[in-house]
Amino acid sequence: MIFVAVGTQFPFDRLIENMNEWAANNDEEVIAQIADGEYIPQNIKWERFLDAKQYNQHIKDASVFVSHAGMGNIISARHHNTPIIVMNRQFELGEHRNNHQADGVTWMAKLSGVYAAPTQAELYTLLCDTSALQVVSNNDTDNLDKLTNFLSGYIETGRID
Amino acid sequence: MIKKTKILAISSSGGHWIQLNKICNQLEDQFDVIYATPGAQYESAKEGGRKVYAITDASADSKLNLIPVTLQIISILIRERPNTIITTGAAPGVMAILLCKLLPIKTIWVDSIANVKVLSRSGRMVKNHANIVVTQWQDLSDDKNIFYRGSVL
Helix, strand or coil, X not given: CEEEECCCCCXXXXXXXXXXXXXXXXXXXXXXXXXXXXXXXXXXXXXXXCCHHHHHHHHHHCCEEEEECCHHHHHHHHHCCCCEEEECCCHHHCCCCCCHHHHHHHHHCCCCCEEECCCHHHHHHHHHCHHHCCCCCCCCCHHHHHHHHHHHHHHHHCCCC | CCCCCEEEEEECCCHHHHHHHHHHHHHCCCCEEEEEEEXXXXXXXXXXXXXXXXXXXXXXXXXXXXXXXXXXXXXXXXXXXXXXXXXXXXXXXXXXXXXXXXXXXXXXXXXXXXXXXXXXXXHXXXXXXXXXXXXXXXXXXXXXXXXXXXXXX
């Protein structure tokens, strides 16, 4: 199963249209969370919003997670060791209030198991061979430990070390 | 038993909330952490017996909602009297920081990891108001007003 999610803030019809078209030509179950999109896909199962429990279950069950370039989804995908393909919203197409998703996608794609697909062609290429999408399980919490140690020190002492 | 320092962790939903959780799950050992976030993830957020206040969802696109959010934050501050607030953004975090500026409450802004090239718009809004602003990108740190000390990933 491929899980597709566009987040809760904005619709992302371009991604849903792309996945609907892909599903028409491929024998693979696709489930999508489409938010307030105007476009209603015909070839995939969809919900506008899902509760957090169901959302996480889909991420866990999916062979591939196709998502907008939202940080939360990337963190969740890594948590469940599910490979994630991200398509960024484009400010130029009126898909977000600014272009930070385009900036973000560049470094996100450097993470293990995160693949960037800014365009339909790139998305379809990645979906051609989903078995090639791999997550190297990442239990490295050095950066997070560094951040939380710093914050707890600051909370305790008010000093910036 | 020594009473743990109380922290109010507040953010909007989605990626902001997930980042806040990653940070605060680790702080829970050391501090008494209470949470405030828009209702969407409320049920799951409470898992593990955490104390979570539901607040109204507000964003740059729904400025009117800043009024109920502000009142809700005031009510939480009165009830809980936290020592410190920590936020990963966006709009509810801005309101919390501005309110706490008037109070003897330490304020921490952790800018979302999604902001790679420039500090988020809300981060820039609170830059001169929060006690400390933390970026998750080395390049955005000036080590005077904006600090980099690791990230959630």
